[in-house]
Amino acid sequence: MAIFLQLAGTGLVLVSLVDIFLTVLHPRSESNLLSIPVAQVVWYLFRAGAQGPLKRRDRMLSYGGPTIIVTLIGVWVLLLLLGFALIVWPGLGGGIQAQQGETPTDFVTALYYTGFSLATLGTGDLVPQGATYRLLMILKSLLGFSVFTLVLSYVLSVYNALTCRNTFALSLHHRSADTANSANLLAHLAAGNDTRSLQQNTASIAQNLMQLLELNNSYPLLLYFRYRQTYYALPRVIYLAIDTATLVKTALDQDHYSSVIQAAGTAELWCGGLHLLEEVDQAIASNSGGLPKEPQEPLWREHYYRALETLKDCGIHTTQNPAGGANAYVSMRRKWAPQLHKLIRYMAYKPNHIFQ
Numbered sequence: 242m243a244i245f246l247q248l249a250g251t252g253l254v255l256v257s258l259v260d261i262f263l264t265v266l267h268p269r270s271e272s273n274l275l276s277i278p279v280a281q282v283v284w285y286l287f288r289a290g291a292q293g294p295l296k297r298r299d300r301m302l303s304y305g306g307p308t309i310i311v312t313l314i315g316v317w318v319l320l321l322l323l324g325f326a327l328i329v330w331p332g333l334g335g336g337i338q339a340q341q342g343e344t345p346t347d348f349v350t351a352l353y354y355t356g357f358s359l360a361t362l363g364t365g366d367l368v369p370q371g372a373t374y375r376l377l378m379i380l381k382s383l384l385g386f387s388v389f390t391l392v393l394s395y396v397l398s399v400y401n402a403l404t405c406r407n408t409f410a411l412s413l414h415h416r417s418a419d420t421a422n423s424a425n426l427l428a429h430l431a432a433g434n435d436t437r438s439l440q441q442n443t444a445s446i447a448q449n450l451m452q453l454l455e456l457n458n459s460y461p462l463l464l465y466f467r468y469r470q471t472y473y474a475l476p477r478v479i480y481l482a483i484d485t486a487t488l489v490k491t492a493l494d495q496d497h498y499s500s501v502i503q504a505a506g507t508a509e510l511w512c513g514g515l516h517l518l519e520e521v522d523q524a525i526a527s528n529s530g531g532l533p534k535e536p537q538e539p540l541w542r543e544h545y546y547r548a549l550e551t552l553k554d555c556g557i558h559t560t561q562n563p564a565g566g567a568n569a570y571v572s573m574r575r576k577w578a579p580q581l582h583k584l585i586r587y588m589a590y591k592p593n594h595i596f597q
Contacts, residue, residue, distance in 0.1 A: 250327025306466030424548035444506030483514030
């Protein structure tokens with residue numbers, strides 16, 4: 242029985258340490274053991290409990306990200322605490338003795354003794370007697386201190402990454418004249434029909450998108466930080482970036498803007514947006530759904546023609562073949578719209594809050 246308990250405890254400790262290693266020291270979206278499942282469960286509970294008026298629902302969902310971080314840390318600590326408690330439990334009254342009186346041998350005492358060691362508070366009123374339990378106490382103290390330091394650095398890194406994401410979101414929001422309209426964004430980027438300025442602006446947005454892609458890959462829990470202000474929404478950031486690239490390729494005059502259409506920045510914006518959607522899709526539950534059942538292509542064409550009018554009103558040279566451009570736009574949008582709608586639904590947004 243004692244061996245079984247200690248093996249089970251060792252397994253719990255290893256699970257916790259492996260997940261801490263994968264989440265903190267090897268931060269990639271594809272390498273995790275507990276972090277993504279824990280995040281999905283907590284987010285599901287928040288979505289299920291977020292009922293009532295829109296403002297109240299958005300306010301409740303805005304606490305989802307911080308709660309996931311706290312829950313994940315709690316799971317790590319709980320696994321370490323339970324695991325080491327199972328390891329030392331058979332040693333109570335033998336290899337571990339009370340300084341005064343009879344040594345309790347219940348599991349709560351094992352938790353108490355383990356908690357003292359993991360918190361680096363010492364041994365309390367229980368003292369290890371043999372070399373094995375003394376070395377185990379040192380190991381628990383070292384792990385407790387290391388886990389505390391790693392968790393603190395991870396939390397700081399997550400919030401630094403979140404600040405970078407929010408800064409990029411605000412930049413796109415204000416560049417699009419405080420709207421979710423990619424045509425407005427492109428009109429400002431291409432103001433004056435200056436191809437060099439448009440190329441530089443596109444490259445700048447693409448660089449920020451590449452940074453966001455890497456941050457999301459390193460810290461996939463960023464996905465679950467959902468603010469009440471929709472201009473911070475990750476789906477809106479992705480939409481503005483990737484739809485702008487789609488309009489550059491299909492709505493602008495092919496001759497005047499050929500250097501921009503073929504530029505590396507435009508390719509980064511397009512491919513990076515698709516890549517980011519693929520990365521996010523891996524962290525989303527498979528039953529989140531895709532496009533709505535109603536036909537979407539007529540709405541896409543309507544959006545495209547409205548974008549052409551917006552660009553023309555701003556004096557931007559647009560394509561000389563609007564019908565062909567609309568077909569190309571619809572064809573390109575099919576490549577990213579299903580994943581974007583899946584993300585919008587998973588994050589409990591309404592489509593009209595994300596794009597116009």
